[in-house]
Amino acid sequence: MAQKPLRLLACGDVEGKFDVLFNRVRTIQKKSGNFDLLLCVGNFFGSIPNAEWEEYKTGIKKAPIQTYVLGANNQETVKYFQDADGCELAENITYLGRKGVFTGSSGLQIVYLSGTESLSEPVPSYSFSPKDVSFLRTMLCSTSQFKGVDILLTSPWPKYVGNFGNSSGEVDTKKCGSASISSLATVLKPRYHFAALEKTYYERLPYRNHIVLQENAQHATRFIALANVGNPEKKKYLYAFSITPMKLMDAAELVKQPPDVTENPYRKSGKEVSIGKQITSPEEESACQFFFDINEKHGRKRSSTGRDSKFSSHPKQPRKPPQPPGPCWFCLASPEVEKHLVVNIGTHCYLALAKGGLSDDHVLILPIGHYQSVVELSAEVVEEVEKYKATLRRFFKSRGKRCVLFERNYKSHHLQLQVIPVPLSRCATDDIKDAFITQAQEQQIELLEIPEHSDIKQIAQPGAAYFYVELDTGEKLFHRIKKNFPLQFGREVLASEAILNIPDKSDWRQCQISKEEEETLARRFRKDFEPFDFTLDD
Secondary structure, eight states, X not given: OOOOOXXXXXXXXXXXXXXXXXXXXXXXXXXXXXXXXXXXXXXXXXXXXXXXXXXXXXXXXXXXXXXXXXXXXXXXXXXXXXXXXXXXXXXXXXXXXXXXXXXXXXXXXXXEEOSEEOOSSSOOTTEEOHHHHHXXXXXXXXXXXXXXXXXXXXXXXXXXXXXXSSOOTTOOTTTSSBHHHHHHHHHHXXXXXXXXSSSSOEEXXXXXXXXXXXXXXXXXXXXXXXXXXXXXXXXXXXXXXXXXXXXXXXXXXXXXXXXXXXXXXXXXXXXXXXXXXXOOOOOOOSSOOOEEEHHHHTTOOOOSSSOSSSSOOSOSSOOOOOOOSSOOSSOXXXXXXXXXXEEEXXXXXEEEEOTTOSSTTOEXXXXXXXXXXXXXXXXXXXXHHHHHHHHHXXXXXXXXXXXXXXXXXXXXXXXXXXXXXXXXXXXXXXXXXXXXXXXXXXTXXXXXXXXXXXXXXXXXXXXXXXXXXXXXXXXXEEEEOOSOOOTTHHHHHHHSTTTTOOGGGSSGGGSOOOHHHHHHHHHHHHHHXXXXXXXXXX
């Protein structure tokens, strides 16, 4: 069955005219049926406070549609955006954050960048820097499989967008707009790019993202600038459209060229316009939002089958687990597995005590089939991994402990998701998080924080080396390994004085015990874990 297109609305500068906007949305939905989302670019709040917002903030009034907005573009409105990483502003109204990727489990991918451009340091809280743009480029475009994104949301226009296109009216696109956004649009290749701030409506002719006769055909981009809500000239401020996520589209259908398509406005003679060349590599950022899930923000849980919603994350055909190229210590069917360490077996995964563990109840979640990393797992295996994680959290909580999970997909052949319990009396979750970030900084490791509902598959491609930590709060830390990485880093942090205070156990080879002792520990864990064992329910 074909994916039903999503019905979206995009809006320009609201400037505090919430009633005008939402009444208009209600009229449209009454006439044309409900839409899935409303995306707002430009100034959502006006510079002068008004009573309207208080009514929405306190729940007296409610937005008629799930609404996502960009952040401040001036100092006067910074106060409304308390959390730079995104937050709920009122019921059905959510601030996306400074920059990132908004991904629905349907596969729809929306990149957002809040604020106006700043080329000087320090960057104001209502602006983005070339480093922010560079970070998005690096995060999204680092693999050869990258083809583009569905939607790009910015407040400023991209500079030069009028080149080779229809007239942009009174806006001179050679002088107006951001060169960094032009550079970002060039590499992200959004199917739709929305902007505002210029108080006018401009729908540019669609443009190509490939060079004719020199590159394979790619999808076209439509740039749409929207006017301010309730403007007296009646310029268009609300844009309705339907879109099927590109990852679900047939390739031939995706790259069909509109009859009025033009050359790319950011290229000259087949080469990229010399814009954004000054952009530097991003510096380490320990706390910024990059990904979150539409369903999670809506407060709904996905069904285990993924059939309850059009935002379904599961592939249609489960992948057959690949076979190891040689003997594997962790494939359950392999004679190399030390089966006396296995403490629980599910349908797709199993639990085993860690050899040379940091504690007697340090366990591993492992797939039964041969998978190298979490990124490569099929949907049904992911589902059972999540089940084991949730069950282990409950188990350890009942024993006065919180658990830390980490994976090192580097110089390893079979996924080993390490689960280490930490007594609640030892330290708080924030202490564990700080220890990882501090020790990463000391070793020049760029450890990025991503929100709890993110999916590692959105960040790392199959085959990419990475290190990943998940805390009991759902917070996640991620490092993309480029060259070398200390193999014992995860253990070293957890064994450090700040957490478990057992530095002599940072190397598992120094912690080995006899097989008889391992068998005793395994029997004890099986007995203790049995009341929580979900495999007995099947």
